[in-house]
Amino acid sequence: xVGIGPGSIADMSSRACAAITGAAVxxxxxxxxxxxxxxxxxxxxxxxxxxxxxxxxxxxxxEALLGxxxxxxxxxxxxxxxxxxxxxxxxxQYPEPxxxxxxxxxxxxxISAAAAILGAPLMHDFAVxxxxxxxxxxxxxxxxxxxxxAGDFVVALYNPKSRRRISQIEKVREIMLQYRPSxxxxxxxxHASRTGEKMVLSDLDSFTREHIDMFSLxxxxxxxxxxxxxxxxxxxxxxx
Amino acid sequence: xVGIGPGSIADMSSRACAAITGAAVxxxxxxxxxxxxxxxxxxxxxxxxxxxxxxxxxxxxxEALLGxxxxxxxxxxxxxxxxxxxxxxxxxQYPEPxxxxxxxxxxxxxISAAAAILGAPLMHDFAVxxxxxxxxxxxxxxxxxxxxxAGDFVVALYNPKSRRRISQIEKVREIMLQYRPSxxxxxxxxHASRTGEKMVLSDLDSFTREHIDMFSLxxxxxxxxxxxxxxxxxxxxxxx
Numbered sequence: 001x002v003g004i005g006p007g008s009i010a011d012m013s014s015r016a017c018a019a020i021t022g023a024a025v026x027x028x029x030x031x032x033x034x035x036x037x038x039x040x041x042x043x044x045x046x047x048x049x050x051x052x053x054x055x056x057x058x059x060x061x062x063e064a065l066l067g068x069x070x071x072x073x074x075x076x077x078x079x080x081x082x083x084x085x086x087x088x089x090x091x092x093q094y095p096e097p098x099x100x101x102x103x104x105x106x107x108x109x110x111i112s113a114a115a116a117i118l119g120a121p122l123m124h125d126f127a128v129x130x131x132x133x134x135x136x137x138x139x140x141x142x143x144x145x146x147x148x149x150a151g152d153f154v155v156a157l158y159n160p161k162s163r164r165r166i167s168q169i170e171k172v173r174e175i176m177l178q179y180r181p182s183x184x185x186x187x188x189x190x191h192a193s194r195t196g197e198k199m200v201l202s203d204l205d206s207f208t209r210e211h212i213d214m215f216s217l218x219x220x221x222x223x224x225x226x227x228x229x230x231x232x233x234x235x236x237x238x239x240x
Numbered sequence: 241x242v243g244i245g246p247g248s249i250a251d252m253s254s255r256a257c258a259a260i261t262g263a264a265v266x267x268x269x270x271x272x273x274x275x276x277x278x279x280x281x282x283x284x285x286x287x288x289x290x291x292x293x294x295x296x297x298x299x300x301x302x303e304a305l306l307g308x309x310x311x312x313x314x315x316x317x318x319x320x321x322x323x324x325x326x327x328x329x330x331x332x333q334y335p336e337p338x339x340x341x342x343x344x345x346x347x348x349x350x351i352s353a354a355a356a357i358l359g360a361p362l363m364h365d366f367a368v369x370x371x372x373x374x375x376x377x378x379x380x381x382x383x384x385x386x387x388x389x390a391g392d393f394v395v396a397l398y399n400p401k402s403r404r405r406i407s408q409i410e411k412v413r414e415i416m417l418q419y420r421p422s423x424x425x426x427x428x429x430x431h432a433s434r435t436g437e438k439m440v441l442s443d444l445d446s447f448t449r450e451h452i453d454m455f456s457l458x459x460x461x462x463x464x465x466x467x468x469x470x471x472x473x474x475x476x477x478x479x480x
Contacts, residue, residue: 003348003352005253006346008255009254010253010254010255010258011253011255011346012253012254013245013250013251013252013253013348014249014250014252014254015248015250015251018250053478054478054480077348077352077355077356078356079352079355079356079360079361079362079363080352080355080362080363081362081363081364081476082363084356084359084360084363085359085360085363085473085474085475085476086363086476086478088359088360088468088471088473089473089475089478089480090480092468092469093480096469099469102471104355104356104357104359104360105356106246106251106348106352106353106355106356107348107352108243108253108317108346108347108348108352109349109352112243112317112319112320112346112347112348112349113346115317115319115320115344115346116317116318116319116324116344116345116346117344119324119325119328119344120319120322120324120325120328120344121319122319122320122321123319123320123321123322123324123325123326124321124370124376125367125368125369125370125381125384126367126368127365127366127367127368127388127391127393128365128366128367128368129365130364130365135476135477135478136364136477140392141365143390143391143392144365144391144392144393146391147387147388147390147391147393148367148387148391148393150383150387150390151367151383151384151386151387151388151391152380152383152384153367153384153387153388228328228332229332229336229339231328231342233325233328233329234325235325235329236321236325236326236375237375237376238293238294238326238329238375240294240329240330240333
């Protein structure tokens with residue numbers, strides 16, 4: 001399980017690069033495989049569409065059962081909403097000694113990449129929430145938004161909006177406005193460290209008017225977060 | 241601002257390595273400078289003790305004001321409880337065009353490194369909380385623990401315990417036990433990706449009896465987290 005970081009080879013660790021170049025089989029979402037094409041040579045490549053996570057991981061496990069070294073690539077960190085959990089769940093269905101061994105090579109997460117582009121919004125406690133309700137009931141997500149708002153966490157939102165999922169981000173705005181001023185800074189990062197990288201600084205009142213899609217990461221500030229000279233900063237609390 | 245990852249050069253991005261080898265001055269906590277000693281040659285080195293964050297960052301800003309390219313190293317990700325925010329706060333005290341430009345190079349965070357060692361505990365929503373009350377009132381931290389517990393977040397704890405800070409982790413256990421069963425999995429990772437790396441799997445009832453110190457990262461599972469064959473897994477929710 002290899003986290004390839006936000007997208008550029010320059011953001012990958014050498015351990016991740018070696019795991020891919022040293023594998024007999026590389027499995028991943030086609031778009032991610034393109035990002036690392038310079039690391040692919042004579043490995044067997046299994047690329048699938050985005051929603052085919054289970055097929056992809058099952059294919060990886062089957063190759064591993066044949067005794068091959070398989071690298072399954074996730075963008076960002078394989079361990080944060082990535083493929084690491086799914087593969088572990090799948091291999092647990094096989095008994096020892098058949099069960100393939102799974103090593104997880106961490107990567108730079110989308111949160112870290114987005115935060116670096118925005119400034120330093122994650123200098124203090126934060127919550128990470130996915131707004132995708134494909135696999136999670138919306139009530140659970142809404143309860144987490146409410147809890148994160150009440151706890152004054154900086155909040156990082158994965159999967160904030162898609163073509164079919166447009167009301168959820170408005171609901172987040174509504175809940176957060178019950179706890180934080182409308183001037184609370186909100187940062188939006190698109191395609192962090194990839195072609196088309198873009199960042200927007202907004203506030204809780206108006207951020208949902210900005211372009212947000214499934215390639216965006218949204219970071220909502222805590223009560224302490226501020227914007228100075230185009231950088232979003234959550235102070236740690238030092239007296240300067 | 242350079243995140244050097246959890247400790248091994250193999251976990252650093254090539255962008256981070258280049259930022260350090262290409263700098264005229266490298267500033268950091270002495271222990272972290274030792275971790276990257278193979279990247280240091282004729283750069284000017286400014287190493288300080290652990291609690292001297294402000295001195296360290298001020299020294300970096302002063303070198304930058306002289307026109308030098310300065311790399312300030314943080315372990316893990318410079319943007320997560322790292323030095324990025326402090327340096328941004330310091331440079332904002334200088335007007336344009338004197339103000340030094342600050343680039344933030346993200347790294348693999350301690351959370352990602354610890355999660356990879358434990359299995360896949362961060363496959364679903366999580367909260368990250370530092371238990372250090374040096375710069376944050378304990379009431380704020382306790383409120384966040386309560387909120388994270390109520391929201392059924394997986395909870396990652398930075399700075400869980402030090403020689404002088406021993407009661408806080410017991411208080412966390414107490415609060416979490418009001419919301420989650422005593423069998424909830426808890427993972428503890430020491431020195432992730434460094435000499436002396438060690439991980440322990442425990443549960444909410446008994447994890448505070450394990451060795452925990454300021455080099456440990458503690459991850460408390462959500463209601464969905466389980467342990468199978470020595471791996472800590474929070475399922476994403478796929479039907480397998």
